[in-house]
Amino acid sequence: MRVVKLKKSFPGVVALDEIDLDIAEGEIHALVGENGAGKSTLIKLVVGAYQRDSGEIYFDNQPVEFVSPAQAFQSGLSVIYQENSLIPQLTVIQNIFLGVEYFSKLGFLDERKIYQHYQEITKQLGFNLPPHEKVKNLGVAEQKLVEILKALIHKAKFIIMDEPTASLSENEIEHLFKIISELKTQRVSVLYITHILREVFKIADRITVLRDGKKIDTVLTKEVDQDKVITLMVGESLKNAYTTSLASARKEQKEVLKVENLMRKPRVNGISFTASAGEVVGITGLRGAGKTELSRLIFGADPMGSGGIFVEGKPAKFNSPLGAVESGIALVPEDRKKDSLILMLELYKNITLPTLKQFADNGVISSQKEFAVVKEAVEKLDIRSAGLKQITKYLSGGNQQKVAISKWLQTEPKVLIMDEPTQGIDVKAKVEIYSIVRKLAEVGVCIIFISSEVAEVVNISDRILILSEGRISAQFSQGVSQEEVMRTILEEGS
């Protein structure tokens, strides 16, 4: 597999800038880089989920242009995503052979031949799974193995694995690595995408580092150490669009939020911290570290686990977001379209959804009062639309996010939790969101800013908490360098 000068831009950004990459037969090649470095764009281009702007892709020395991941899969190139793509109601063997079943002459399924083939391949790889168990009854690790088997049965010559160890335990990871090494002896190439450098050093032959859509370098694993790779990932000098720290010199403020030993297995495993009025607390960590789960727990979106939440010293345990809102907590969820906005409704209806009571004496809404408030809210955050009655679906991502924030400002929250608030919006809108966050902090709102983009967390936060496996693994105050935070995250992940 070889990629030459691959380029892809989206409106406003160059996502991948003339990337060259070559992967030999039987090679395990690691692809590393921060969030937004272009790793997933690269995969999507290779398998045909996106169309490239320019560049060539060679597979087996043939130039290829897949129009869909299905076509790539048929040609022997399969991708194992973080979320699995198996059919839970079917058995292991049914999933593996889906689409390539053996049939007898009469057109019936030839179960015996299928089973034989299954036996052969599992023997080669040296492991076994219950072949007639339904996939939904398997653990995550076993499901990953089923996906690998499926790829092999479909004659995959090249397997892309996107963070395959994200939800696996130590033992399971070991097992997976053994199987990946086994793939190598079968002349299957693997492109291994991960954040976790320790894994890379364990299995990869070579490492390619991406940063900001550019390829920084490809190195032989045995010639470098972890430190060197981190430096490649983060850059020698951190020149970023938003390098100046936005954090303010703060005076002592009163504590508004206290979280005590919050626990809800498996993703939140005992988290305690406090946050003050006017403070921006940044929370970051790898994918799967429990950031979103923590935010949902504090907001009462998921059933409560154990531990305590206190707002201004008063215990606040909620079983629903309603209780959280009443205690002065608000959450801007990560998934804007699914959890935050009602896309088919008008902009103004979204903005007043949490506070409708204020304009509805005896349940009847006063349009006059409602529109006055919405007009002010829209001006305050500079939400650009074709009018207050525009359907929310047709707003740009940045403006949608502003609506999602604006609706909570109406409740005058004491604590505003924002989960990945700049995800999927353009650079200009990002900068606007930052300034909104700082302005809110200035007027005394306590902000919990959750993001996996280290650069923005470092720049906006007064204090930074690093989450790892559902625990706070490190804490920094403002002034810490991006590199140091990055290093801590990556090492904690190891």
Next chain:
Amino acid sequence: MEKNLNLKTTWSIISKNGILFIFLLLCVLLSIITPGFLSWANILNVLRQGSIIGIMAIGTTFVIIGGGFDISVGSTLVLTAAMCVGLQSYMHWSLAILAVLIIGAIIGFINGFLAAKIHIPAIIATLGTMTIVRGLAYLYTGGYPLYVEGRSFAYIGTGYLGPIPFPVILLLVLVAIWQFILVKTRFGRYACALGGNKEATRLSGVNVDYYHIMTFIVGGVMAAMSGVVYASRLLSVTPLAGQGYELDAIASTVIGGTSVAGGEGSVVRTLVGVLLLTIIANVFNLLGIHIYVQYVVKGVIILSAVGFDTYSKFRR
């Protein structure tokens, strides 16, 4: 550019109110080909015929806007109509009406509870209650028709206020009230919101289960209301009555442009949907076309109306 924009807005007005245009077009067409169609008597006749389904469809509209579905309303109609007749042996007719409205609310509550709290898909939950309530209607009547006499009770279904039949006035007043509730109250707004995206509404701090159940209660109470009008109009109820009414109510709602996926809709446009179906039946009767043909045509209309809505959304 400007012309283009004008075209676009014109198109959006037409597609939004498409059903109204079709309705008016049909009326003009029918008044030409069918003598007597536009006569005062016939118009009132159409409205009166549409009143029972119309009242029921108001509730159906709320349920569907809230993201639910209710096929038990036909059974609710027959049980409440039968009880409204039967209870008059023990109490004044006004108390009987009050009692059956409460029965309707209880059935609606059970539907809503099963859908919102137990998480049975609404169509299956109401399939169950449909069967149960129909069974209760048989048990209550013993399988025989029930009769009642009484001038004042009959007024609801057959009386006139001036030149206009009372059930027509009742229908129009109820449509006005519920349209107001839909667009101007907190309940109406939350119903749209939770039909549009229940999780986002929940995460906005709205007690979604409560409002979800409320939409079903509206469905049950309106079905009971239509049962009262039915009983009062015929002064007799057999346990076989009301079959297929739920289908007409749902059909009128979706023909009126209420999204089957929930989140948007209008009681007024549902009324237009009811009238459209009633007129077609009416004209076919005037022209002497067999009822079997009516079924086919009705089905085609339902599919066209909903298909237009879903396909144009898919295309976007």
